[in-house]
Amino acid sequence: MLSSSGFSHAPRARSLLAYMVERYQSGAVRDLQEYAIGLSVFRRDVATYSTVDDPVVRVQVGRLRRKLDEYYATEGRSSGIHISIPARGYVPEVVLQHSPRVVPRIAVDRLSYLGEEAEVASFNRGLNEELTYQLHQMPDMAFVLGQETAGAELPEGWRxxxxxxxxxxxxxGTLRVTLRLLDVQRNSVAWSSQTDVDRALSIEQQTRLSQACCVALRKYLQQGG
Known part of the structure; x- marks a missing residue:
């Protein structure tokens, strides 16, 4: 903030803000009074300084409030910390701003079957249907079948x-699903997982396997992946 364009050419505002935040962080709020600020920041003479006759602190704090407003309207728009000075008083208010969570938008390709058994190929078709259903039960995420995006009506700007x-x-004796999540922008594998279950070519096993895959994917995405 102090090196931003709004503060870089305003030495008084820089010094005032630095002093106020440092005292706030250290818990020395007794130093955040008009008289103490006048002595420490603006180097007023302790023998002659009077807050009644010399409004330097009130004037400069007013200017600082305007500079903070300008900063957060421009360069600091996406800042993770918001600092403000109350209309009455000189103890700054510091608020941590949490950035809006980016909702993953995931194009889903159908699982391929790496084998030649007709029964397992049939099981895989049902597994894909179940996996599609389970994925769409996951909150705060957007999925679309990757192989169908070409002809699908998607929201404008959806990518x-x-x-x-x-x-x-x-x-x-075993069914194994391997999943890979590709980061489209980086064109690299962001995550990979394998899930094994006993070989049982049933709807129940399709559900169990799909749910296990979704749990693994959700865990990765909720960790900030």
Whole structure:
């Protein structure tokens, strides 16, 4: 903030703000009174200084309030910390601003089956249907089937931030789903996970496997991924 264009050419405002915030952070609020500020920041003579006759603190704090308003309207618009000076008093108010959470927009490709068994291929088709359903139960996330985006009516400006793809493999005793989440902007794999369940080609197992995949994906995204 002190190096921003609004403060870089205003040495009095810089010194005043630095002093006030430092005293606030250290808990020395007794130093945030008009008389103390006049002596410490504006170097008034303790023998002659009178807040009645010399309004320097009131004037400069008024200017500081305007500069803070200008800063947060321009360069500090996305700042994570908001500092203000109350209309009465000189103890600053400091508020942490949480940036709005960016909702992931995920294009979902259907899971491919890496095998030749007709029964498992049929199971995989049902698994894709169940996974699509489970994904759309996840709050605060937007999904669209990746293979259908070309002809879909999507909201104006909608663009995927990630792409979810994966595969199903099977042996005599195990079904394994591997998922990969691609960061579209970076064109790199942001996350990958494998989920194993016993081989049981049933709707119940499709549900169990899909839910386990969604739990793993949700955990990653909620951690800020």
């Amino acid at each position: 995927a931030t990630h792409k979810l793809s994966g595969s199903l493999r099977a042996d005599s």
